[in-house]
Amino acid sequence: MISHLTVILGLQLLGEVITRALGLPLPGPVLGMVFFLVLLVLRPAFADAIKSTAQGLLAHLSLLFVPAGVGVVGHIKTLGSDVGVILLAIIISTIAAIVVSVYAFTLTAKLMGQSND
Numbered sequence: 487m488i489s490h491l492t493v494i495l496g497l498q499l500l501g502e503v504i505t506r507a508l509g510l511p512l513p514g515p516v517l518g519m520v521f522f523l524v525l526l527v528l529r530p531a532f533a534d535a536i537k538s539t540a541q542g543l544l545a546h547l548s549l550l551f552v553p554a555g556v557g558v559v560g561h562i563k564t565l566g567s568d569v570g571v572i573l574l575a576i577i578i579s580t581i582a583a584i585v586v587s588v589y590a591f592t593l594t595a596k597l598m599g600q601s602n603d
Contacts, residue, residue, distance in 0.1 A: 490539035497521045 501521060502514025510517070526533040558565065565572060 487539050487542070490536045493525075493536070494522065497525070
């Protein structure tokens with residue numbers, strides 16, 4: 487399990503280093519996830535080996551949101567004056583994400599020949 491976590495965090499670090507070194511407008515962890523996806527595709531045996539570690543992380547995923555919640559509470563006075571704009575942005579982005587997801591799912595189903603038409 488430790489070796490699998492080391493690989494995951496190492497790929498995240500690699501993504502961060504490359505992003506900062508090249509000045510890319512992309513978060514380092516996202517680039518690290520791309521590297522991780524490439525690794526999983528190229529080495530299916532590694533995907534099977536890391537499955538239990540990934541399931542363990544996913545089981546405790548809610549704990550990863552605690553620091554973000556603490557940050558929000560810590561800056562509540564700063565957010566107070568902009569609460570209306572923030573709520574509007576959250577609502578609009580949520581609706582946009584749902585709409586894009588529906589279209590992506592529909593397009594994927596059509597491409598796979600599984601449309602409900």
